[in-house]
Amino acid sequence: LWDIDHTLIENNGVSKETYAGAFELLTGRIAEQPAVTEGRTDPEIMRDLLIANGVQPEAELLRDLPEALASAMKSRVERLRKQGFALPGTRQALTALNNAAGVVQSVVTGNIQSNAFFKLSAFDLTQFLDLDVGGYGSDAADRSHLVDISRRRVADKYGVPYGRQCIVVIGDTPRDVRAGFSGGAYVIGVATGSYDVAALLAEGADIALSDLSDTDALMKSIINFRARSSTIIPTETSMSTNQIIDSKWAFATAQRLLASLGNRWKHVQAVGERARLIGGGMTPDERELLVTAALLHDIGYAPELSSLGFHPLDGARWLRTQGATPRLCSLVAHHSCASIEAEERGLSFELETEFPQEDSTVADALTCADMTVGPTGLPVRVDERLDEILTRYPEGDMVNRAVRRSSPALKGTVRRAEARLGFTVTDSGISFAA
Ligand SMILES: [Mg+2]
Numbered sequence: 001l002w003d004i005d006h007t008l009i010e011n012n013g014v015s016k017e018t019y020a021g022a023f024e025l026l027t028g029r030i031a032e033q034p035a036v037t038e039g040r041t042d043p044e045i046m047r048d049l050l051i052a053n054g055v056q057p058e059a060e061l062l063r064d065l066p067e068a069l070a071s072a073m074k075s076r077v078e079r080l081r082k083q084g085f086a087l088p089g090t091r092q093a094l095t096a097l098n099n100a101a102g103v104v105q106s107v108v109t110g111n112i113q114s115n116a117f118f119k120l121s122a123f124d125l126t127q128f129l130d131l132d133v134g135g136y137g138s139d140a141a142d143r144s145h146l147v148d149i150s151r152r153r154v155a156d157k158y159g160v161p162y163g164r165q166c167i168v169v170i171g172d173t174p175r176d177v178r179a180g181f182s183g184g185a186y187v188i189g190v191a192t193g194s195y196d197v198a199a200l201l202a203e204g205a206d207i208a209l210s211d212l213s214d215t216d217a218l219m220k221s222i223i224n225f226r227a228r229s230s231t232i233i234p235t236e237t238s239m240s241t242n243q244i245i246d247s248k249w250a251f252a253t254a255q256r257l258l259a260s261l262g263n264r265w266k267h268v269q270a271v272g273e274r275a276r277l278i279g280g281g282m283t284p285d286e287r288e289l290l291v292t293a294a295l296l297h298d299i300g301y302a303p304e305l306s307s308l309g310f311h312p313l314d315g316a317r318w319l320r321t322q323g324a325t326p327r328l329c330s331l332v333a334h335h336s337c338a339s340i341e342a343e344e345r346g347l348s349f350e351l352e353t354e355f356p357q358e359d360s361t362v363a364d365a366l367t368c369a370d371m372t373v374g375p376t377g378l379p380v381r382v383d384e385r386l387d388e389i390l391t392r393y394p395e396g397d398m399v400n401r402a403v404r405r406s407s408p409a410l411k412g413t414v415r416r417a418e419a420r421l422g423f424t425v426t427d428s429g430i431s432f433a434a
Contacts, residue, residue, distance in 0.1 A: 001108040001135070001150055001185070003171030004119055005037070006193030008090045008212075011119065014080040018115070019049055021072030026064060027055055038194070039173030041110035041137035041146075042069055066138060070114040077118050086123040087192050089212030094128035096215050097222070100346065101308045104154060106130050108146045108169060108179060112138035133157055143175055147183020168222055177203040186225040188218070223349045245324050247272070247288055250295035257302035263376045268298050270377035274369040277430055278421050282361070290362050293331040294369050296324075300332075310345055312338035316355050330355040336367045337409050341402035361420050368417035371410050372425045379429045382414045 002008055005015060019035035023046070033052040035045050046065055050057045097103050106129055109116050113136040120126045133153035135146030147169060154160065169180030172193030177200060180187035189200025189208035200208040207221045243249060251272065258265040275294035279287035300306060300315025308314050316333035320326075333355035342351040357363075374380040374388060386407050393399040403410075418424055422433045 001106055001147060001167060001169045002129070003039070003169075003173075003176045004107055004109045004111060004116055006172040007087070007170060007176070007190055008094075008125060009084055009086050009119060009123055010192070011080060011084045014076055014083055017079075018069065018072045018076055019045055021076065022046060022065070022068040023049055023053065023055075025068040025072060026050075026061055027053075029053070029055075037110075039110065039143070039171070039175030041141050041143050042112045042115070043137055043141035045110070047141075066112050066114075069112055070118075073115040073118045077122050080119065081122045084122065086125060087212060089215060089218075090123075090125065092215045093212045093218050094125060096219055098128045100219070100222075101310070103222075104130055104133065104158065106132075106134040106150060106154070108135040108143075108150055108171075108176075108183075110137040110143060112136055114138075130157075143179045144182035147179055147185055151183065166226070168225055172200075174199070174203040177205050180205075188221055219346070220349075223346070226350065243323065245292065245319075245322065245328065247291040247295060250292040254295045254299060257299060257305065261301060264298060264301055266377035267373060267375050268295060270373045270379075271295075271297065271369045274373055274379075274430070275365060278365055278369060278417065278423055279362075280432075281421055282365075286362055289328065289331070290365050290369075293328055293335070293362070293366050296328070297332055297335045297366065297370060308345075308347065310338075310342065310347055312336075313342065313347060313351055313355075326355075327358065330358050331363055331366055334358070334363065336370045337402075337406035337413075340406040340409075341399065344398045344402045344405075361417070364413050364417040365421060367410065367413045368425075371414055379425075379427070381425055381427060382411050386410065 005011055015037060016035050020031045023031040031049060031053050033049070035049045037045055043065065046069065047057045050061065094105065097105050107116055111119065113134070116134065116136055117126065117131060120129065133150055135150035139149045140146060147167065151167060167183060167185035168188060169176060169183065169185045170188045170190060171177065172190050173195060177187050177189060181204065187205045189195070189197070189203070189205035190212055191197045191200060191208060192211050197208040197210055206225070209217060212218060254268050255265065258268055272291055272295040275291045276287070279290045282290065296315065296319060298311060298315070299318065300311030300313065305318040306314050312333050312335060316329040319332060320329050333351060334357045339348065339351060339357065342348045371382045371385050372380060374385060380388070386403060389403050390400055414425060423430050
């Protein structure tokens, strides 16, 4: 949730002219005292401007306020476009977040809604923001209510009852910081207004940046918040069932969730069978874990579980809510070098912090089983499997890049599993050493 003035854009005095213009429309007089802004809401600013110029803010006057403000702003959009500018890094930051999975961007601003729109559209920034779900000076005079107002709108529109800690407020004044706190949000301060980094940190901002020009730093901060929040999600959503998560459950669950996806379910069954085969020399517990993980490794492809669109992490997160052990979740999260695709998708932090990677024969065997069974469940060698994936995802696609990068490690993993478990992958399946 972005603040607008001095955070995304510099209005270079056009805001103050707008308040003076609205004053004139309301009273027929020229304001002698200027408006004082400082992160306050439009109703607060106008009320004080009226009083400072000797006008009682009576109900009738206040009723006409939004229309006067909107009209004063509308007639100054061209002036704003010429005189103001989008602050450094604004467009890049909005674009990067717009491309990030699971992010909705909007505004929390003291501006009334119409004027927020005029200001943002003057610099062609509205395309990145869902202005339906923002919090505005037209909703409440007290900025501290605006984050909650926006949160409710997001929940209504997107059907996601997102926790307070999933919100990041970004602004330039102590009032923005405090509004973030009242809404239970994380806060990033940007020192492009009257307050420097130290002042915003001192106010309690989780992070303070000198401006928005370092997109990576901004994204890292937000990913970091998200990872901290996600450790809270399972306790809110986990079903405290006593179900036993074993290979039987895994088969029934994968069938229920993946059978409608055709080949995916064929692939999953074959990977499960292959895992049972190559795990023959393991302890019964290890083999059972391997087969369970094999049957669940692609569960994140089920449309009802997919939220990030990155199936290893979507699947592992869902399994965690079902009460799966950290070890099982981690095997699913990291199967077949998922960490490299996570890097391509900007999800490394989430993956690595939520599901620490396990380096074991079970993990190798899982990847080996997945990498030696084709998309329709037929046996393949790892080279063919990799070539096949590369033809399915075009050059330039994230998956294509990830597979190219992880190919050496995937081939190495298959070789390691063969050596440790005493088998060889052939064209038609598995042959065990005599
Ligand atoms: Mg501001």
